[in-house]
Amino acid sequence: MRQAQSLHFSTHDGVELHYRHWPATLNEHQPRRAVVMFHRGHEHGGRMAHLADELDMAGCDFFAWDARGHGLSPGARGDSPSFATSVRDVQTFIEHLQRQHGIEEPNMVVLAQSVGAVVVATWAHDYNPKVRCLVLASPAFKVKLYVPFARPGLKLMKAVRGNFFVNSYVKPRLLTHDADRVASYKADPLISRPISVTMLLGLYEAADRVVADAQAIQVPTQLLVSGADLVVERAPQERFFERLGSARKEMHVLPGFFHDTLGERERSHALARITRFVSHCFEAPAAPVSLLDADRVGPTLAEAESLAAPLPRYSPRALYWRATRAGLRLGKGLSDGVKLGFDTGFDSGSTLDYVYRNQATGKGALGQKIDRSYLDSIGWRGIRQRKLHAEELLREAIARLRDAQRPVHIVDIAAGHGRYILEALNTLAEKPDSILLRDYSELNVQQGSALIQAKGLGEIARFVQGDAFDRASLASLDPRPTLAVVSGLYELFASNTLVSNSLAGLADAVEEGGYLVYTGQPWHPQLEMIARALTSHRQGQAWVMRRRSQAEMDQLVEAAGFRKISQRIDEWGIFSVSLAQRVRA
Template identity: 75%
Template sequence: MRDVNDQRFTTHDGVELFYRHWPAAHPTPGAPRQAVLLFHRGHEHSGRIAHLVDELDLPGFDFFAWDARGHGQSPGARGDSPSFATSVRDVQTFVDHLRVTFDIAEENMAVIAQSVGAVIAATWAHDYAPKIRALVLASPAFKVKLYVPFARTGLALLRRFKGNFFVNSYVKARFLSHDPQRIASYDSDPLITKAISVNVLLGLYEAADRVVADAQAIQIPTQLLISGSDFVVHRAPQERFFEQLGSLRKEKHILPGFFHDTLGERDRHLALSRARRFVLQSFETPMHRPSLLDADRLGATCAESEELAAPLPHNSLRDLYWRMTRASMRLGSKLSTGVKLGFDTGFDSGSTLDYVYRNRPAGKGALGRMIDKNYLQSIGWRGIRQRKLHAEELLRLAMAHLRNQGKPVRIVDIAAGHGRYILESLRGVEPLPESILLRDYSDINVRDGSLLIEQKDLEDIARFVKGDAFDRNDLATLDPRPTLAVVSGLYELFSSNQMVGDSLAGLAAAVEPGGYLVYTGQPWHPQLELIARALTSHREGQAWVMRRRSQSEMDQLVEAAGFRKITQRVDEWGFSLCPSRSASSECGTRARPVEKSGRLAGVTRAVLFRQLRLCHLVYGAAHRRRQPGVRLGSTHAVLGLDHCALLVHRPALRFFPAGLPDPSATGHACLAPVQRATHRRYLLFALAAALYLRASGTGRHLRLAVRGAGRLRQAVQSGTVPAHRPAGGAVGLLRPLRSALSCRVALAAAQLVCPDRPVGINHLAAPLR
């Protein structure tokens, strides 16, 4: 038994949460400290998972386990939290505390979480994009089994009238585990609480829905342990989460006969042995995260935005629905001041955002004000106002850091709109900044923002000028050099990472060394289709199609420019805001080396073949009926390598090397006509794609056919194809395998040759899990 220390840490809102620390029994001399963080299931506390410290048999690791808010020895109403997002933020605060207090880098941490704790951990992984080494989720409660019909809807309705209230768990200990000791201790433990607040329960559902839907954003090596006889949570959402998970390394294990308490079952050694192996392998393997700098051209969010931009079939039910929605909003604009302003200037314009910030309903008569109030209370605008509060908080924090370092505070906002959140963040700040430069492309915003500066009597330190937020050279020569740069709500409006990269590079050159950048992101939005189908943008009334950027993608863009993220704020609707610090005065570059040989840097063949499984198999027969046929991608040369073909599931393209052409902007192969919306899921690259390709022209090729429900049942077939084929060569290469395609086989035909020798069949015939 290891020694355990009881300790506490303070959250962002001043609450002291309890946690236990088990120091490493046999730390490695001279090596960085490594840690495993344990998160308990709902209703329980850290003492219920203390047994894992010894049973996992990881003597070189420190172990930490908290009592979540309202649980165990932590304060708060039992089973309650201000919001689910607050509990997720507590995880980040906990990790920051451990990093500073125990000198354990985030890269040397692994997380093991169960049930509700697993959903909290998965949401944290999605929203904050931490650089931890591994994530093990045991029976995550993505969808709790509420046996009363329409229980979720009823609880939400009751909350509107009663406010927050509590419901008790119906689950008996004998349905959680087969272990008699665990059953007895559960029934006698005074720290276990059966109650859970409706706020937390409904917040759990909402967070789980978006995390499962957007699991592709999670890049952390992840292992999923599913109990085979779980009476508490549904299994289907866990399966969907795993299928869409974006990690290069992921595992799923179904444990037959296990009840919900996966890590506390009678035969839990079956689960713990897998978790132990996965954690050790994750630490033994060098960390690798796929580059997302080209996610604007290749990947899930690119496909999503293209789908939203594509017109719907004329007079289809969805087309009629959105036409009616647009018509109703046009009608509402005759009465509502806010809706009319959106149509006049764009719903993404600075004028609209300033109106949303003010949050004062206006319109023609009582009906107009009611429409305007409902408009201002939409989820998107509530998130925008919360983002403003987060921006003001982080601006004050950055100004305080600069003063503590003895540096002047010189602020620049390169797309300020009316500049309201910058100017209002100065309330109560002493002394005021040395200078404030607000910029915007719009003459209207410059005029109204200058008026706002006058109204707040800040003309001595603040000025508003017209400027291009994407002009790298213009930004790089800002004078005086800012120490605090702000980009709020801008990059979300433009899908191009090249534009964002140029803007960030200009700011990196402008900001003094040790200065700060505060930037916003949009990892998730609950109303993407409404925005795309019904609202217009500031760009001459065009449709407002938003491409989301995952937090990982946004962080990579910022890091490529030379900044380092230091903290983050994110609300329950998916709006994020982060401060980062400049590492040097030199502007960053988007370094994306392309290896001449075509090797996919840092990715093993095993990982690549797991990604090939993302072709047809991941969606099953139902999806194949909806999306028949092969989607075609570019026939242009990729990396200048030999001709070959590879059928690829589009989200998997983010794992490919830089330089892959944009399929929506280049030519297409001639197998079949391709329309913008039809190639969004599968792309056929006719001239080289992801695997290692030898450009020697020997003509030796290997073809791969992937069959079955996720296992490699067809061995590699050797074949000879002319080394230099015309652009339409994909047709000839695929002809021998046409029957396989018609039999619903996920096909990936590729050249796979090592530098020194061909890859043998044994290298490719291992089962894919």
Template identity: 60%
Template sequence: MTQASESFFSSHDGVSLFYRHIAATASHNEPKALILFHRGHEHSGRMMHVASELALDDCDIFAWDARSHGHSPGDRGDAPSFGSLVADVEAFIQHIHQQHHIAIENMVVIAQSVGAVVVATWLHDYAPHIRGAVLASPAFKVKLYVPLAKHGLKLMQTVRGNFFVQSYVKAHYLSHDEERIQSYDTDPLITRAISVRILLGLYEAANRAVNDAAAITTPIQLLISGSDWVVHHEPQHRFYNQLGSYIKERHVFKGFYHDTLGEKDRHLAIDAMRGFIQRLYQQPPQTVNLRSAHLHSASRQESDTLATPLSLFSPRRWYWQSQRAGIALGARWSEGLKLGQQTGFDSGSTLDYVYRNTPTGRNKMGVLIDQNYLNAIGWRGIRQRKIHLQILIQDACQRLHQENQAIHVLDVAAGHGRYVLDALNGDILPDSIRLRDYSDVNVQAGQTLIASRQLQHMAQFETANAYDRHAYQNLPTPPSLGIVSGLYELFPDNDLVMQSLQGFGDAIASGHYLIYTNQPWHPQLEMIARCLTSHKQGEAWVMRRRSQAEMDQLVAAAGFEKIRQLIDEDGIFTVSLARKK
């Protein structure tokens, strides 16, 4: 094994993070990579023994220092959010792909403890096409030992803001290996503190990854330490049992402490990893076909359950009925609730109201109710989605400009068109913008918005059906940037969505771009289904979530390849940029 080189890469927010790289010494037809993610409190140096002991010399080895750990910058044990750590993983993978010329499908990630939760969340939220992942003792649920500790930390965070918690874990609770124990106690780069926002963010992300593990289809090897003092076993097993992966295996190592890959008898775990990785590379990349998930999948079962009326004797029925009554009462004073009941809580009019984010009511109580309504987690995510749409619209315009291509925008379900028009604040402006919507109300409002901004010279708004493939043909100006936001999430049928995507495929030339959104997760699905109405003549708003892997497969079937993705901190809404192959 050659000596590791040391370097930095620029992450999603411009921060430079440290990593080590060991080049492969054995030749291979296609470059391959193993990417190592360390435990919480630690750094890449404490993972390099894994590279040596695996002895897979035909693979490049990469290992990072997570933000605020080791040689990477930041207040020790802190980050802007847990989501920023997940975005760091995506940036690291893209850096390896672009700078070291290794295909993402030829990468295997190995992650331990907190690092394993970060990676599991990344697999759920970004659906990367990696070859596989090894997760060792993922910290899905940390043993805090103090009753109601999590609730207490939330309360203290509300009062004090962000603060730091010192780790109670001693080295002799991590491993039986005396050398590892001593090195942990004397390593100056060990970070013993963790910020409360990262600790609580860890819990929230773990909940998403475990409860929705069916959305993860990456080949997974799960390594569990049998005598773990630090994390609970039950969520690890539940995660494994619910995985959507065709290829998965689980190993429980009796007597192992939490540092699975640093234990005294770690050769048992190393041997299992080596065999798993070699088997993955001996066969083509495995993909679970999700294009028929609308017919049979965990999300289909979930939506069917939400669409099923509750029993007259169910306490939940009476609970949700009381919630509906509260919404109806609040709509007497709150303009947002009133608009939602009139046009549907998923309508373009409602979304435009949420974008404007100005609490309005008939009186002070109505304004207060409206403020609470607009601050709901879903609406916060919608506004972040708008920001991400604008970022990727500007990104696509920049790419087209650099490629000396005209910028012709087509949005097929624009609502009032506000998020597209608000994106026109950069140095590079489109040559033309064609906005469409099925609703005459939205089209009229969008035309008014265009006129108010004096953009008639470049923008027009027309009525059209986004699901009519013929409506994408014979356009006066072929689009070089297609946009579809918030539409596919409202319709569960993948065959219907494919009509729209194939329309984009017909209209957009090779090398040009498509921006699309998705909703892989939502913590309030039952409340929405039981209490809110949709634009479909007052029907219940029952959603079928699409995993990011499912949505990306549909887009790929229409001839596009995802090249960039953004997601909000709660993991609810994604915005992706794809290029026509």
């Protein structure tokens, strides 16, 4: 039997999480490979230890973490600051394994069960990893709570009480028919029954999003479904599989299996299928599906076309959105933010600058209250979080350039008013060598130039009018940028040809080893409201957005000659910010 090593890694926020490592027992003279395992809720990585021996993969290292609040990792039992924090912990863990153990991401297999499988599925959706494949066992996309209206009730109680904990109702004998596993579960001091309502509601929200948008996941995936699962529902698992975008995917329903799929008495049937699937993925890697033409065919195009199509005039939905537009026009007379949106476009640089400032203004107390509600909508909260993530990755890129003793010449090709980038750079002890801000709007150039002077950056910064999609104009930037920024631009344009031209111009301009900060919008919960009720900066046209999955956005960036090295995403999965490096042409 393999012997586990007990290790720790530091997360993005400095928390030291525990994990176990079972080194490979067979040297097959090949690049190091690994199976990275993620446990069920209430449990810990040690509960998956048997798989290191039972799976026929002697040439693979095995790793299993203890999630926050589980096993030997710190934190209140069953809790995390948010579900998104745990998802980001997965990314941090994978990066640690690459850095500390020398295992490249394409040589990793990710094996996850129950809650762990939802965390991993969300990670695959949001971060577009390049792991070899996923194996998801009994993903807890919808837990059987058995109490009517339990979910809205928990949400209401949390709003009143704040975070609190509920205990699992699941008995060990309902998890597996394996008597030894039942006994070990009962005797295990590291198992805890509580789960925080923050995590439980976050689990539900992430699961809804990932099941609805599973087409965005491109990683080869094997789904194992327990046929007699008393803990989670099967229907969302089946919907997830049907919508899964992976070119290589398979689903197995295991008759009679309880929820602990990988710990069932007859689990050898499941493990044999895992070994076969993983071996095939290693021996015959699946060719990645090109998404460069996703603006001409595919799910997100169909979605955008549906949003752009008019509704039957007197249908309930048409009447609803007509009433919504009327309400917004009424709010325009009271809320400064809503008025600005109608005047300049809800996607304009002026609106964005207003959202960044986040100061509710309007006529009287009612106007300010309406404006506060407007500014607190989930989309604008996501925008402000995107600003913070962009600032974080800007500082990281500058630090990398300084470490390499290279000059810092920054260009933002569609800066709006430039507030987010100027505020980020103004806090640095050592200022960049130069800052060039560009925007197509003359109004934005005027107001951005004034902001440069107000921030006292006139000696190193300038603002000029320019077309972010003009390849020749971008390619001739002077000085040549070592750090290019594109924030909130590509999301507004459905055409991948436009985006590719822009990225190609930046690739021509940015020196090898330089950096690119770019944003994406893989998901938005208010797409229909935006399309049916809001107007864009393009002469009052409807603001219809075509989403790009993170996989599509990353492929466009990679095709231009950049390699993604880091990513951030908000807790709702709406806006991503990534850092890429220019590689040799």
